[in-house]
Amino acid sequence: MGAHSARLVLVDDDRLIVATLASGLRNVGYEVSEGASGKDALRLCAEVRPDLAILDIRMPDLSGIEIARRLRAETSTPFIFLSAYNDTETVEQAIEEGALGYLVKPVYVSQMVPAIEAALVRAAEIKTLKETEAHLNIALASGRETSIAIGMLMERFRLTADEAFETLRGFARGERRKVKDVAADIISAADIINSVGQSRSQPKRGVSQD
Numbered sequence: 263m264g265a266h267s268a269r270l271v272l273v274d275d276d277r278l279i280v281a282t283l284a285s286g287l288r289n290v291g292y293e294v295s296e297g298a299s300g301k302d303a304l305r306l307c308a309e310v311r312p313d314l315a316i317l318d319i320r321m322p323d324l325s326g327i328e329i330a331r332r333l334r335a336e337t338s339t340p341f342i343f344l345s346a347y348n349d350t351e352t353v354e355q356a357i358e359e360g361a362l363g364y365l366v367k368p369v370y371v372s373q374m375v376p377a378i379e380a381a382l383v384r385a386a387e388i389k390t391l392k393e394t395e396a397h398l399n400i401a402l403a404s405g406r407e408t409s410i411a412i413g414m415l416m417e418r419f420r421l422t423a424d425e426a427f428e429t430l431r432g433f434a435r436g437e438r439r440k441v442k443d444v445a446a447d448i449i450s451a452a453d454i455i456n457s458v459g460q461s462r463s464q465p466k467r468g469v470s471q472d
Contacts, residue, residue, distance in 0.1 A: 266291040266375065268382055271306045273297035273329075274318035274344060279367070286371030292378075300324020304332060307339045314362075314381055316374075319345035319352065330359040340385035342377060344369065411445035414452060 270292050274280045277298055284294040295306045300323045307315055315333065319326035326343050333339045342363030343356045356364050362381035365374060408430070415426040434444040 266379065267293070268313040268378070269293045269295070269310060270378070271295050271297065271303065271310055271312040271315040271339075273299070273303040273306070273316070273321070275299060275321045276318075283369075283371060283374065287374065287378075290371065290375060300326075300329050303329045307333060307337055311337075312339060314378060314385065315339050315341040316344055316365075316378075317341055319343045319347065319356065327355060327359055330356075330361065334360055338389070340381060340388070342381050407449060408442055408445045411448040414448060 270287060272280055272284050272287070272294055273296070274283075275298050280296050280298060284296050287294050295310050295312065297303050297306050300321050303315065303317055303324070306312070315329075317326040317329055324332075326345070330341055330343075333341060340362050341360075342365065343361050344365050344367060345352065345356075346367045348364075348366045353364055362384050363377045365377055408427075411430060412423060412426040415421055415429055416423060419426070419429070421429065430444060430448075431441055434441045437444065
């Protein structure tokens with residue numbers, strides 16, 4: 263058993279290539295699921311949830327590019343391409359689809375391992391960045407609501423910002439709720455009040471304004 267460990271999906275319509283490469287990758291420690299078509303690739307990625315998919319770029323049913331688009335839309339599976347073609351147009355298209363690597367056949371396991379490991383590291387970095395961005399967006403959203411609610415309390419009760427925040431936090435603590443949830447309720451209530459006020463000022467249908 264080698265030093266490398268990750269779940270891989272390897273798909274190529276040339277079964278001899280798949281069998282040879284899969285055997286070599288298992289020998290160095292990877293767990294490999296094999297496929298011979300685009301449909302196999304989608305099925306395996308859904309079932310296995312691999313750390314990385316290695317896709318032949320040209321297959322008879324679905325191309326690697328089409329598979330990549332589906333993976334990006336439906337899963338978070340990172341992928342690299344395996345191809346006999348290295349023309350500029352194909353490589354650029356692969357990069358545009360988000361490939362983390364591009365290997366040109368004929369290829370050997372000794373060449374694949376560095377590319378696989380580099381792709382796994384990059385995939386982990388991208389995952390961390392996405393999670394950080396999601397957390398930041400949540401924090402910004404909740405912070406924005408809290409700031410708006412504090413401003414409303416300041417105006418309504420003639421409080422300083424600190425006093426308004428302590429009032430909001432004290433109420434939330436007493437209700438055993440999160441500050442951001444109470445803030446959202448305050449904003450929602452103000453929106454309802456504003457809507458009611460606007461409806462009173464609008465002409466009623468069927469009533470003369472003369």
